[in-house]
Amino acid sequence: xxxxxxxxxxxxxxxxxxxxxxxxxxxxxxxxxxxxxxxxxxxxxxxxxxxxxxxxxxxxxxxxxxxxxxxxxxxxxxxxxxxxxxxxxxxxxxxxxxxxxxxxxxxxxxxxxxxxxxxxxxxxxxxxxxxxxxxxxxxxxxxxxxxxxxxxxxxxxxxxxxxxxxxxxxxxxxxxxxxxxxxxxxxxxxxxxxxxxxxxxxxxxxxxxxxxxxxxxxxxxxxxxxxxxxxxxxxxxxxxxxxxxxxxxxxxxxxxxxxxxxxxxxxxxxxxxxxxxxxxxxxxxxxxxxxxxxxxxxxxxxxxxxxxxxxxxxxxxxxx
Numbered sequence: 521x522x523x524x525x526x527x528x529x530x531x532x533x534x535x536x537x538x539x540x541x542x543x544x545x546x547x548x549x550x551x552x553x554x555x556x557x558x559x560x561x562x563x564x565x566x567x568x569x570x571x572x573x574x575x576x577x578x579x580x581x582x583x584x585x586x587x588x589x590x591x592x593x594x595x596x597x598x599x600x601x602x603x604x605x606x607x608x609x610x611x612x613x614x615x616x617x618x619x620x621x622x623x624x625x626x627x628x629x630x631x632x633x634x635x636x637x638x639x640x641x642x643x644x645x646x647x648x649x650x651x652x653x654x655x656x657x658x659x660x661x662x663x664x665x666x667x668x669x670x671x672x673x674x675x676x677x678x679x680x681x682x683x684x685x686x687x688x689x690x691x692x693x694x695x696x697x698x699x700x701x702x703x704x705x706x707x708x709x710x711x712x713x714x715x716x717x718x719x720x721x722x723x724x725x726x727x728x729x730x731x732x733x734x735x736x737x738x739x740x741x742x743x744x745x746x747x748x749x750x751x752x753x754x755x756x757x758x759x760x761x762x763x764x765x766x767x768x769x770x771x772x773x774x775x776x777x778x779x780x781x782x783x784x785x786x787x788x789x790x791x792x793x794x795x796x797x798x799x800x801x802x803x804x805x806x807x808x809x810x811x812x813x814x815x816x817x818x819x820x821x822x823x824x825x826x827x828x829x830x831x832x833x834x835x836x837x838x839x840x
Contacts, residue, residue: 523708523737525744526717527701532688534722537676538598542608543747544668545653545661546595547730549577549584561730563757568660575659579645580652582634583624591623594649597724597743605657605665613650617642619741667756668729670791675727675750677786677826695725696748698735708737708746718744729753752785768836772813776806780837783816786828 525531551558552572555565583591593615596608621642624635638645683691692701698709706723720743728736732749739745768777779792789807793800807827810816815833818825829837 523710523739524716525706525708525723525739527688527704527706527723531718531722535683535688535691535725536601536722537680537725537727538601538603539669539672539676540595540598540603540608540726540728541605541657541661541665541669542603542612542653543595543598543726543728544665544730545605545657546584546590547728548661549580550586551730552577553581553586558730560753561757564664567664571659575652575655577652577656578631579634579638579649580656582631582638583627583649585627585630588629589626591620591627592738592742593620593623593646594653595738597720597738597745598726599743605662609650609654609657612653613646615646617646620646666794670787670794671729671750671752671756672727673791674752674785674787678751679725679727681786696735699746699748706746708735710735710737716740720744727751729756772810772815773806775802776810779803779806780810780815780829780833783827783829783833784837786819786826788824788826792827 548561548564551561551565555562580594583594594612596611598608599611600607621639624638624642624645627635638649679691679695682694688701689703692699692706700707700709716739719740722744724743724745726745726747727750728747729750731747732753735749736747737745738747768780771777772780775796775798778796782792782795787795789800789803792798792807793803796803798806807816807818810833811818811827814830815836816827817830818827820826
């Protein structure tokens with residue numbers, strides 16, 4: 521069985537990428553419920569377990585069971601490429617009560633008493649859920665979001681380059697084994713079947729660090745969205761900066777060597793600063809030196825400048 525979206529040339533031209541802090545937050549609830557299936561995130565779990573005391577997540581767990589359908593209203597598709605959590609939380613708060621009730625009624629294999637309570641007064645239920653999401657974010661996720669954001673950003677830059685260089689065929693061939701593009705339709709291997717036009721403005725592709733290993737889809741009445749597991753999630757909780765080989769560090773300096781190695785994937789100044797534990801100003805200064813030496817180059821992508829290694833930089837890093 522599969523979801524089949526019509527993906528004509530116009531739809532391909534409107535493929536977009538976005539991040540969603542709300543999606544990551546909600547997906548992490550499954551990690552809390554069954555850590556054995558998400559062992560890659562054990563360092564995060566160890567850090568946040570003590571912070572859960574006094575935080576009642578039972579209603580959220582009912583709406584986000586370990587497997588199967590979760591209530592769509594708590595994961596609205598991003599309406600901008602990089603939405604703020606507060607803006608996404610406001611969209612959850614503005615969910616029409618009847619829509620929230622209908623979605624809660626679809627959930628199976630979870631605490632029916634909590635779901636019945638939610639459905640009896642969905643307006644109050646949405647307000648409670650939004651409040652719990654906010655408290656959970658502040659206690660357990662906001663601190664770690666910059667690290668997750670950096671990983672998602674690197675993935676989107678990689679995929680965008682794939683799309684620009686190899687077209688949709690190369691993008692979807694490398695996206696996930698569950699995704700196949702026939703040239704006319706996008707087939708997504710999911711445990712239900714649907715054939716439909718894309719809903720909303722094209723197709724939204726959203727990488728996720730906490731969702732997986734399967735992909736996820738959303739569509740009408742929401743913006744059509746495909747969530748896929750991000751590449752490199754195994755590096756998410758690595759501590760410290762990338763090691764700088766002695767010879768390279770001696771040649772261009774330790775911090776610049778670390779930045780040059782980190783540019784194996786294109787990145788922005790802010791993402792590098794988070795990963796390197798340096799200030800954006802320091803990273804910008806080092807990038808200026810690397811660019812001046814012909815080892816890195818900046819390119820404007822929307823409102824941001826993304827840096828990548830030049831062929832000379834690749835050669836130098838490859839011999840490190």
